[in-house]
Amino acid sequence: MGLEVHVELGTATKMFCGCTTALGGDANAQTCPVCLGLPGALPVVNAKGVEGAVRIGLALNCEIAEWCRFARKNYFYPDMPKNFQTSQYDEPIAFNGHLDVEVDGEVFRVEIERAHMEEDTGKSTHVGGATGRIQGADHSLIDYNRAGIPLIEIVTKPIVGAGARAPQVAKAYVAELRELIKALGVSEARMEMGQMRCDVNLSLRPHGREKFGTRSETKNVNSLRSVERAARSEIQRQATVLDDGGSIVQETRHFHEDTGSTTSGRIKEEAEDYRYFPEPDLVPVAPAREWVEELRAELPELPRVRRKRLQQEWGVGDHEMQSALNAGAIDLITATIDAGAPADQARKWWMGELARHANESGTELDGLAITPVQVARVSALVAEGSLNDKLARQVIEGVLAGEGGPDEVVEKRGLKVVSDEGALTAAVDDAIASNAAVAEKIRGGNMGAVGALIGGVMKATRGQADAKRVREIILEKLGVG
Amino acid sequence: MPGITREEVAHLARLSRLELSEKELDHFATQLDDIVGAVARVGEVAAEDVPPTSHPLPLTNVMRADEVRPSLTPEQALAAAPAVEEQRFRVPQILGED
Amino acid sequence: MTAAALAGAIASGEASAEEAARAHLDRIGAVDEKVHAFLHVDTEGALRAARAVDAKRAAGEKLGPLAGVPLALKDLITTEGVPTTCGSKILEGWIPPYDATVTKRLKDAGxxxxxxxxxxEFAMGSSTETSAYGPTGNPWDLTRIPGGSGGGSSASIASYQAPLAIGTxxxxxxxxxxxxxxxxxxxxTYGAVSRYGLVAFSSSLDQAGPCARNVLDTALLHSVIAGHDPMDSTSIDAPxxxxVAAARQGREQGIAGMRVGVVKEFAGEGYxxxxxxxxxEAVEVLRGLxxxxxxxxxxxxxxxxxxxxxIAPSECSSNLARFDAMRYGLRVGDDGSHSAEEVTALTREAGFGDExxxxxxxxxxALSSGYYDAYYGQAQKVRTLITRDFDAAFAAVDVLVSPTTPTTAFPIGERVDDPMAxxxxDLCTIPSNLAGNAAMSVPxxxxxxxxxxxGxxxxxxxxxxxxxxxxxxxxxxxxxxxxxHPILEEAPSL
Incomplete structure (x- = not known):
């Protein structure tokens, strides 16, 4: 298995021109002669892009090239304005690194072959097809706002020996890499927005064979969950083909979120020949050693180190920490704690209720419409007794539905724990009266039956009663306890 | 050195996105074969220990600050487009992958 | 009149820039039907620019040394709002939304x-015959080629349609x-003049430069267009x-004591x-000086x-890939029955000429896998060897000299389908492009x-x-x- 991850750098401008990279602009409003590939236009390297590449390289324990060049990768595609991609070929800026990831408490070292700089393409919308996909489309519309945004492509060496755990290793690697990128502050690395994209290359080695078989490339796997699913489904597909005596075709495959499986892309009539050559419009990049060392010294606490520290602070086990990592929850939990929530509460909300919502809506946690500050506020409302867990869940639902912040939702939905003694007492009286048999059992010492009466009261108050106080009143009324 | 055949020209034309006619294939095969035969002379001199020169200038690290400059307006960007729809470049059906 | 003299007359008020522009536009109207040096004449833009210079002078502002002097610009250089075709059908009607740095500098200088x-077409040729818009005639003999690729620029100044021109x-x-x-x-020198806005043929070789009827005018134009440009990564950041001083010095003080090397290899068969x-004889003149x-x-x-x-075809194969019928220029075959790939191939087939x-x-x-090392890679090594030859030569002499081209202007049509001929x-001119040094042709x-x-x-x-x-x-x-008298006075009148 080999993984190729593309990360869009969060620079203010594109890699080779001064157009803004801000999201959400009008179509083709963020283009210029350079990124439109107009005749005569020339690229100039964004220094911040090089810095981002070096920092990523250093964080991945790579060697940083003393001298490297950009190259042209020549192929025609309508979303690529010059019909060559300015990339790096045999002289990447960073190479020979590694990233340690954990799977089931075991450390797995993923060797990094290279990290190189390149540019993104424009975005096509396919019109006239049934599904918006390219197949069957009548024509396409291209917006070049994304064309030229700096990309760092990080390529692993072949990951061998992971066996059946390969899909988990893939997911853990991409998760770890994403944490690293975010910690470096070079990109927000939001996969759902395409800021981080993964290609999974897979080939199998049948038992007893020395060589791996033909590989397939699964392109643009755009969520953490999909990385694992795509790897798993591709392993299964190849295994089935081989078991049936078939052979694997070298091809590009596409992963489909809905079915969780891959389908074949177009098989090329001729082998790709990118005709790489050194980009004559740019001069070599030669990062000064002192500068590289300065950047090395400024590297932030690396995610694995930070996680060890947080794990201690939060008092949780390896497994919980790994789950938080895989869910992309670590920064969210940390921010929630920073906003005043106790660690266990912050973790509970993000990994429980919110993870469930994210899963249901098919987004990542950080894609949910709720902020750590809001989660901390919910937690505070529970702690002060204004909300119970059940109500808190409704508040969260309200926030996610865009009804406002926690306090606003409480207000609008009228969600408040009933602690008015008179109302509670009346509700308890009603419950005892309509459940005389249960009341009798409790009087007889069967404390387990109290729950049923509490349930009645909660039902009558639409869940808004303070359950602890209800219990006390019941026991008082029945003269037990 | 192998000569340039008609098939080779057809392959080069595909790579270069040129829809050559049958007549052109023959014509270019002859000419390109001549030219390649002549330029192959570069193989006579350059030895192992000669480093390649890809560029006449010995410059390195020419970069710009990460500062936003004004872009073209969408109208300017699209002004020369053969076809436009929804403020985007309209192109025929793409056969490649998505 | 020389460009220097014309600029002087405009600066002193003896002549107006508008008069100068009109006189040259009239000349174009009178002779260019025969010469065909221009693909596009921007009458309105020229008069507007000329009037702006006159207004500046009237307001007492200081004018640059070439302010108000007309110029012919090679159609490879982008001009905002004015068509730029590179002599190709594929760019017919293209109006760039931006000025090349050279264009901008010229405008700024008035x-x-x-x-x-x-x-x-796209500067690929030595005769201006590969232009999609028909050949240019040599003012010395309209049945002969004016050279290429910048035949239009040279013919325009040789036929007095402009005192100055830009070539690449x-x-x-x-x-x-x-x-x-x-x-x-x-x-x-490669990197002395910005390439930003020069439609690229071969990026590591292309260089824009001045053309004029005499050396001093050429120098004046050189100093307007040269200088560092942050928009071109390969632009030299040095004074x-x-x-201009050197041209004056040469004319007034000569070249006593300078060492001149005659390139031995540029003689004999084919010359x-x-x-x-x-x-x-010219070498003897140098010795005499x-x-x-x-x-x-x-x-x-x-x-x-x-x-x-x-090298040049390798770079051009990549540089010209952008002409794909998607964003600008010609589009052929977009009738609903062809894919984007097919439209690109049909357009390039129809829009590009044979050369x-x-x-x-x-x-x-040359760039294909399997051939790269033998062709492109070897060519780059030759480039190193040629640069070394120059280095050794310039250790011994100050300048080298040779004929500019092995023959005089050949008849239009003579070599058009014989690429090797x-x-x-360009036999004598190419080494300087490969090594990136400076070179001039003087009659x-x-x-x-x-x-x-x-030359x-x-x-x-x-x-x-x-x-x-x-x-x-x-x-x-x-x-x-x-x-x-100047050599051009020997040319037949048109």
Missing amino acids: VVVLGKTNMD DTGGSIRQPASVTGTVGVKP VPDV QAGVEQRFR GAEVVEISCPHFTYALPAYYL VKRRIMLGTY MYLA CGLAPEDGLPV LQIIAPPMADDRLYRVGAAVEAALTDSWG
Whole structure:
């Protein structure tokens, strides 16, 4: 298995021109002669892009090239304005690194072959097809706002020996890499927005064979969950083909979120020949050693180190920490704690209720419409007794539905724990009266039956009663306890 | 050195996105074969220990600050487009992958 | 009138820029039907620019040394709002939304751009015959080629349609046209003039430069367009040598004590007798001016042509990939039955001429896996060897000289379908493109057998462009004295 991850750098401008990279602009409003590939236009390297590449390289324990060049990768595609991609070929800026990831408490070292700089393409919308996909489309519309945004492509060496755990290793690697990128502050690395994209290359080695078989490339796997699913489904597909005596075709495959499986892309009539050559419009990049060392010294606490520290602070086990990592929850939990929530509460909300919502809506946690500050506020409302867990869940639902912040939702939905003694007492009286048999059992010492009466009261108050106080009143009324 | 055949020209034309006619294939095969035969002379001199020169200038690290400059307006960007729809470049059906 | 004199007259108020522009536009109207130097004449834009210069003068503002002087711009250089076709059908009607840095500098200096000049398609050629818009005639003999690729620029100044012109030189496209039209042309040191807005043919070789009827005017134009540009990563960030002072110095003080090397390899078979004769005489003139003349061998120069015809096509195959019918330019076959890929291939087939197709395919071949090392890789090594030859030569001499081109202007049509014969026209000019140094062509007489102009090529080390002007101006002054008039006065009237 080999993984190729593309990360869009969060620079203010594109890699080779001064157009803004801000999201959400009008179509083709963020283009210029350079990124439109107009005749005569020339690229100039964004220094911040090089810095981002070096920092990523250093964080991945790579060697940083003393001298490297950009190259042209020549192929025609309508979303690529010059019909060559300015990339790096045999002289990447960073190479020979590694990233340690954990799977089931075991450390797995993923060797990094290279990290190189390149540019993104424009975005096509396919019109006239049934599904918006390219197949069957009548024509396409291209917006070049994304064309030229700096990309760092990080390529692993072949990951061998992971066996059946390969899909988990893939997911853990991409998760770890994403944490690293975010910690470096070079990109927000939001996969759902395409800021981080993964290609999974897979080939199998049948038992007893020395060589791996033909590989397939699964392109643009755009969520953490999909990385694992795509790897798993591709392993299964190849295994089935081989078991049936078939052979694997070298091809590009596409992963489909809905079915969780891959389908074949177009098989090329001729082998790709990118005709790489050194980009004559740019001069070599030669990062000064002192500068590289300065950047090395400024590297932030690396995610694995930070996680060890947080794990201690939060008092949780390896497994919980790994789950938080895989869910992309670590920064969210940390921010929630920073906003005043106790660690266990912050973790509970993000990994429980919110993870469930994210899963249901098919987004990542950080894609949910709720902020750590809001989660901390919910937690505070529970702690002060204004909300119970059940109500808190409704508040969260309200926030996610865009009804406002926690306090606003409480207000609008009228969600408040009933602690008015008179109302509670009346509700308890009603419950005892309509459940005389249960009341009798409790009087007889069967404390387990109290729950049923509490349930009645909660039902009558639409869940808004303070359950602890209800219990006390019941026991008082029945003269037990 | 192998000569340039008609098939080779057809392959080069595909790579270069040129829809050559049958007549052109023959014509270019002859000419390109001549030219390649002549330029192959570069193989006579350059030895192992000669480093390649890809560029006449010995410059390195020419970069710009990460500062936003004004872009073209969408109208300017699209002004020369053969076809436009929804403020985007309209192109025929793409056969490649998505 | 020289550009320098015209600028002086405009600055002093003896003439207005508008009058100058009108006079040249009238000349274009009178003779360009025959010469076909221009692809597009921007009458309105020229008059507007001229009036702006006149208004500036009237307001008492200081004018630059070429303010108000008209100029012809090669159609390879982008001009905002004015068509730029590169002599190709594929860009017919394209109006760039931006100015090249060269265009901007000219405008800022008050130079009046009359229009865009004809050229070989995408600068690929040595005769201006590969233009999709028909050939340009040589003002000395309209049935002959004006050189190429910048034949339109040279023909425009040789026929007095403009006193100044801009060319671009990838393998000789400024110098060879200058040579065969009896004008002056300079390829500055690579990186001296910004390439931003020059439609790229071969990025590591292309360089824009000045064309004029005499060395001093060429120097004045050189100093307007040269200088660092942050929009071009390959632009040299260093002061431009004072080429104007050097031209004056050469004319007034000569070149006593300078060491001149005659390139041994550029003679013999393939060289027209009259060209060699005029060249030898020019060398004697240099000696007479006090230069120390020696013969210099540059053994690898004979490999320059094959190296060039691998490197330039390789880069062009990539540079011209952007002409794909998607964003601008021609689109053919978009009738709903063809895919984007097919439309691209149909458009490129219809929009590119034979020479462009040949070079694109040749370059595609040279860069292909399996051939890269033998062709592109080897060519780059030859480039190193040629640079070493130059380094050794310039350790011994200040400048090198040779004929600019082996023959005088050949008849239109003679070599058009014989690429190898056509390529020989650039035999002497190519080494300087490969090594990136500076070179000039200056007229050195008419070949006795055909009465057509012969050019002397002067070659200087990188960033020593001033030496070209010093030597060029000295030779020009001595020869003009001996003839009793500038060479162009011998040209037939149109």
